[in-house]
Amino acid sequence: MISTGATKKIESLMARYPKKESALMPALMIVQKENGNVLSKGDIEETAKLIGVTDAKAFGVATFYTMYNVKEKIGKYHLQVDTNIPATLAGAKKILAYIEKKLGIKAGQTTADGLFTLHEVECLASCGTCPVIQVNDTYYENLTVKKVDLLIESLKKGEMPDNKARSNWGSACNVLLKNRGVKDAAKLSVYKRKGGYKALEKALTMAPEAIVAEVKESGLKGRGGAGFPTGTKWGFLPKNNTNPVYLICNADEGEPGTYKDRQIMEYDPHLLIEGMAIAARALGSKLGFIYIRGEFDWIADILETAIEEAKKGGQLKEFDIIVHRGAGAYVCGEETALIESIEGKRGQPRMKPPFPAAQGLYGCPTIVNNVETFASVPFIIEKGAAEFKKFGPAESAGFRIFGISGNVKKPGAYEYPMGVSFNDLIAAAGGVDGDLKAAIVGGLSVAILKADELKDLNMDYASCAAKGTALGSGGVMVINDTWSIPELALRAMKFYAHESCGKCTPCKEGSKMTVRALQKIVSGQGTTEDLANVERLVGTIKGLTLCPVGEAFSVPIRAMVEKFRPEFEALIKH
Amino acid sequence: MKLIINGKEIVAQPGMTVLEAAKAGGIYIPSLCYHPRTGQAGKCRVCVVEVEGMRGLQVSCNLKVQDGMSVKTKTPQVLAAQKLVVDLLLATGKHDCIACESNGKCELQDAAYYLGIERAPFKYDDIHYAEGDKSAPFVRLDKDKCISCGRCVVACNNQVVNEVLDFAQRGYRTEIVCDDDKPMGDSSCVQCGECSQVCPVGAIVDVKSVGKARSWETKVVRTTCPYCGVGCQLDLHMKGDQIVQVTGTEEGSPNKGKLCVKGRYGYDFIYAEDRLTHPLIKENGEFRKASWDEAINLVASKFKEAIDKYGPDSVAGVSCARSINEDSYNMQKLFRGVFKTNNIDHCART
Numbered sequence: 012m013i014s015t016g017a018t019k020k021i022e023s024l025m026a027r028y029p030k031k032e033s034a035l036m037p038a039l040m041i042v043q044k045e046n047g048n049v050l051s052k053g054d055i056e057e058t059a060k061l062i063g064v065t066d067a068k069a070f071g072v073a074t075f076y077t078m079y080n081v082k083e084k085i086g087k088y089h090l091q092v093d094t095n096i097p098a099t100l101a102g103a104k105k106i107l108a109y110i111e112k113k114l115g116i117k118a119g120q121t122t123a124d125g126l127f128t129l130h131e132v133e134c135l136a137s138c139g140t141c142p143v144i145q146v147n148d149t150y151y152e153n154l155t156v157k158k159v160d161l162l163i164e165s166l167k168k169g170e171m172p173d174n175k176a177r178s179n180w181g182s183a184c185n186v187l188l189k190n191r192g193v194k195d196a197a198k199l200s201v202y203k204r205k206g207g208y209k210a211l212e213k214a215l216t217m218a219p220e221a222i223v224a225e226v227k228e229s230g231l232k233g234r235g236g237a238g239f240p241t242g243t244k245w246g247f248l249p250k251n252n253t254n255p256v257y258l259i260c261n262a263d264e265g266e267p268g269t270y271k272d273r274q275i276m277e278y279d280p281h282l283l284i285e286g287m288a289i290a291a292r293a294l295g296s297k298l299g300f301i302y303i304r305g306e307f308d309w310i311a312d313i314l315e316t317a318i319e320e321a322k323k324g325g326q327l328k329e330f331d332i333i334v335h336r337g338a339g340a341y342v343c344g345e346e347t348a349l350i351e352s353i354e355g356k357r358g359q360p361r362m363k364p365p366f367p368a369a370q371g372l373y374g375c376p377t378i379v380n381n382v383e384t385f386a387s388v389p390f391i392i393e394k395g396a397a398e399f400k401k402f403g404p405a406e407s408a409g410f411r412i413f414g415i416s417g418n419v420k421k422p423g424a425y426e427y428p429m430g431v432s433f434n435d436l437i438a439a440a441g442g443v444d445g446d447l448k449a450a451i452v453g454g455l456s457v458a459i460l461k462a463d464e465l466k467d468l469n470m471d472y473a474s475c476a477a478k479g480t481a482l483g484s485g486g487v488m489v490i491n492d493t494w495s496i497p498e499l500a501l502r503a504m505k506f507y508a509h510e511s512c513g514k515c516t517p518c519k520e521g522s523k524m525t526v527r528a529l530q531k532i533v534s535g536q537g538t539t540e541d542l543a544n545v546e547r548l549v550g551t552i553k554g555l556t557l558c559p560v561g562e563a564f565s566v567p568i569r570a571m572v573e574k575f576r577p578e579f580e581a582l583i584k585h
Numbered sequence: 586m587k588l589i590i591n592g593k594e595i596v597a598q599p600g601m602t603v604l605e606a607a608k609a610g611g612i613y614i615p616s617l618c619y620h621p622r623t624g625q626a627g628k629c630r631v632c633v634v635e636v637e638g639m640r641g642l643q644v645s646c647n648l649k650v651q652d653g654m655s656v657k658t659k660t661p662q663v664l665a666a667q668k669l670v671v672d673l674l675l676a677t678g679k680h681d682c683i684a685c686e687s688n689g690k691c692e693l694q695d696a697a698y699y700l701g702i703e704r705a706p707f708k709y710d711d712i713h714y715a716e717g718d719k720s721a722p723f724v725r726l727d728k729d730k731c732i733s734c735g736r737c738v739v740a741c742n743n744q745v746v747n748e749v750l751d752f753a754q755r756g757y758r759t760e761i762v763c764d765d766d767k768p769m770g771d772s773s774c775v776q777c778g779e780c781s782q783v784c785p786v787g788a789i790v791d792v793k794s795v796g797k798a799r800s801w802e803t804k805v806v807r808t809t810c811p812y813c814g815v816g817c818q819l820d821l822h823m824k825g826d827q828i829v830q831v832t833g834t835e836e837g838s839p840n841k842g843k844l845c846v847k848g849r850y851g852y853d854f855i856y857a858e859d860r861l862t863h864p865l866i867k868e869n870g871e872f873r874k875a876s877w878d879e880a881i882n883l884v885a886s887k888f889k890e891a892i893d894k895y896g897p898d899s900v901a902g903v904s905c906a907r908s909i910n911e912d913s914y915n916m917q918k919l920f921r922g923v924f925k926t927n928n929i930d931h932c933a934r935t
């Protein structure tokens with residue numbers, strides 16, 4: 012059932028977007044929230060009718076994203092335990108097992124009293140504060156068995172306890188994290204007092220081409236993962252274009268091990284807004300979107316408040332920003348899937364060409380950049396490209412927030428110039444907890460490096476490439492020698508199989524097949540044929556898929572098998 | 586323009602894709618998700634080739650030909666990739682061709698045959714199969730055989746615009762659904778059978794044809810649909826003198842393969858016992874068999890008689906909706922031009 016209030020809300024959303032179909036995802040969430048956190052088929056049909064899409068479309072969307080509960084019912088408290096690699100390294104499996112025992116249910120089940128539903132979920136982007144449980148919309152971080160007890164007892168009494176978390180951070184550059192420790196920095200007045208919106212002021216006096224030229228000159232490369240030069244991307248917009256230009260900030264932060272963008276959005280939202288406003292000036296965009304992962308509900312609220320404040324404060328005169336919440340899909344970090352998602356569709360990547368700069372959102376020229384990329388722009392405009400280039404080596408200019416997780420003593424977000432040595436970074440994070448075995452340095456989708464390969468590694472594009480890995484999203488997962496690589500490989504592979512959008516065969520079927528083969532090996536039932544199957548799959552899938560997800564799992568799994576083959580072979584029965 | 590495929594020179598038209606050019610030149614590249622009417626999808630990834638000067642494998646269905654382009658369709662890397670795709674599809678579906686309706690006209694089977702795959706090498710026991718959907722009278726959906734190519738979805742939504750089908754779930758659990766996952770028979774499906782026509786495998790089949798004939802036993806006879814004025818082109822699949830299936834003629838105008846439920850499935854009437862097969866003339870309250878000439882002469886003389894006696898407006902004509910446009914045109918010509926009356930109408934007008 013959709014209440015009149017909800018109908019009104021949905022109708023105003025339909026009017027807010029350039030195309031009403033874009034309101035489908037937020038509409039489904041509104042309807043779900045007012046119906047006991049579940050979406051019945053009747054609700055889906057009603058929503059479809061309201062938005063004006065077919066039942067099949069709405070159902071396809073509702074079942075694509077994991078945050079929609081297309082079920083009969085769900086417990087009053089939905090306990091979602093992150094067990095992805097960073098969480099596992101922090102002991103999440105023990106927490107999960109403890110909750111299962113405590114509640115007497117398995118993951119996927121609901122307690123008889125209907126109070127709790129327990130699920131094992133994928134990376135919640137709290138890698139530095141793992142283990143983490145999301146209870147309905149609220150994150151509970153730094154969990155211990157004791158904290159779980161307190162949490163469950165409190166929930167049984169119908170109270171959501173305070174969710175304050177302790178998190179580590181540090182900055183050697185004072186740009187992206189400069190306001191991290193400042194009280195109320197999310198407020199416009201505080202941000203301005205700290206020197207904010209000066210860059211935008213300057214940009215508004217500059218010719219758009221001059222802004223693009225400055226960004227090009229700075230050598231800024233995209234911080235989302237692929238490291239594509241930002242100025243060059245901006246230059247791809249078609250000339251003499253008469254269509255609207257859309258600007259999209261990618262705040263999906265889905266890559267396991269990555270939790271850097273939230274540091275900016277939660278603690279310094281105006282830095283992002285200022286960066287986007289400068290980009291909008293440079294590119295002639297009147298409307299931008301921040302596509303934020305749905306689990307970051309409270310951060311989305313912070314952004315919306317900040318945007319309102321910026322509008323009222325006269326910072327966004329000719330540019331508006333819509334915050335679009337995802338609903339649980341890693342693949343929506345891929346820019347064309349993200350665009351489809353904003354259009355109110357299943358988040359499946361598009362075939363390229365055409366590229367978004369030519370034909371993106373609603374078929375119009377679109378530029379997609381990561382949060383950290385946009386947040387680096389105000390510095391470049393205010394201080395100049397030359398100042399920016401003083402950070403980091405020539406081909407990897409600038410600063411970056413590295414998210415360190417796993418087996419270090421002080422996991423956290425640390426801002427450093429590009430090219431910082433791996434050792435210095437780990438030292439900043441309190442040093443390795445135990446004996447270093449390996450690390451994955453650019454988010455889960457890059458090749459693992461063994462301890463000896465890490466010794467002289469610098470955190471820049473070239474140094475990583477020379478080691479056969481990539482800087483990716485700057486999410487560093489440190490693994491000590493208590494972990495079995497085949498087990499981590501299986502857990503990683505389960506993530507990709509869960510997140511495959513299902514559009515193309517090699518990833519859709521191949522990811523699951525790789526899980527099956529790894530599962531057999533890890534369970535001790537495997538044979539050399541299973542290992543050969545894994546190798547054949549990951550060896551062939553790379554470069555065969557429609558979007559980079561195929562590569563995102565074939566590369567890391569292949570590296571794990573190659574570098575830790577004896578561990579896999581030891582599990583195989585002869 | 587010209588391109589080289591496997592060392593052979595192929596003439597192609599600008600704008601063609603490599604897949605289309607290869608096909609036109611008689612070179613087979615396995616392909617599953619591409620269909621001329623549903624377009625490039627880039628989903629199956631089986632149509633990959635190598636192109637000189639381009640890095641890695643290229644998806645031939647989404648690659649435009651260029652003059653002088655050199656394409657290889659049988660390199661070890663290409664074959665390994667194609668083999669993996671087909672292995673995966675065979676392993677994750679229930680492809681026991683023997684009783685499958687599509688045996689002999691299945692694009693997956695063709696690809697497997699080309700690649701020399703007898704059965705998929707992956708043997709893991711947690712591969713589960715879905716139940717077939719037999720709820721609808723004319724169209725049957727067997728998800729076990731579905732390869733998620735998406736042709737039916739595009740066809741249902743964009744070709745016939747019935748907007749019934751879509752994909753639901755995601756990843757390896759992705760499936761085709763009618764509306765919000767209703768049995769086809771309870772859904773808004775109008776049983777036009779367009780999805781069945783474009784399905785490359787045996788996942789969507791025509792119920793009426795099941796068990797009637799193997800694909801190689803039939804021959805195709807082209808005709809025009811007798812139901813309405815649109816005049817859709819039909820391919821009758823005949824086993825002996827019996828129709829076992831009707832499909833829309835892909836290259837035939839005006840329908841380009843599309844049909845409605847009547848044209849596709851309503852062909853039983855031609856075998857009806859009480860079907861009229863010759864003219865009958867009623868005399869003294871009794872019908873008697875007559876020749877066409879006799880019947881037409883009789884009708885003509887009656888019209889003449891009426892017009893002579895009472896004037897042209899004493900007669901009127903109603904053209905039958907089941908006659909083709911050209912016949913209806915001639916009918917109004919007869920009334921307006923020859924009989925000199927405007928009393929002419931068509932039964933589908935109201």
Ligand SMILES: Cc1cc2nc3c(=O)[nH]c(=O)nc-3n(C[C@H](O)[C@H](O)[C@H](O)COP(=O)(O)O)c2cc1C
Nearest residue numbers: 233234235261263264265344345346380381384559
């Ligand atoms: C599967 C997948 C997930 C991705 N996830 C993210 C993400 O969460 N955040 C992000 O900024 N970029 C992500 N990307 C990269 C984006 O596609 C895109 O390259 C990026 O947002 C461009 O911005 P940038 O040039 O500023 O890095 C992902 C890419 C893929 C293939």
Ligand code: SF4
Nearest residue numbers: 512514515518556558
């Ligand atoms: S590789 Fe294919 S199936 Fe996997 S996420 Fe990308 S488009 Fe979807």
Ligand code: SF4
Nearest residue numbers: 680682685691786787
């Ligand atoms: S769909 Fe094709 S491959 Fe599958 S059983 Fe039928 S004929 Fe065989």
Ligand code: SF4
Nearest residue numbers: 741747774777778780
């Ligand atoms: S029979 Fe026609 S209406 Fe029904 S699902 Fe197939 S294409 Fe759509």
Ligand code: SF4
Nearest residue numbers: 731732734735737784
């Ligand atoms: S039912 Fe047939 S046409 Fe539809 S997606 Fe499956 S294989 Fe393709």
Ligand code: FES
Nearest residue numbers: 618629630632646
């Ligand atoms: S036919 Fe080219 S990807 Fe399917």
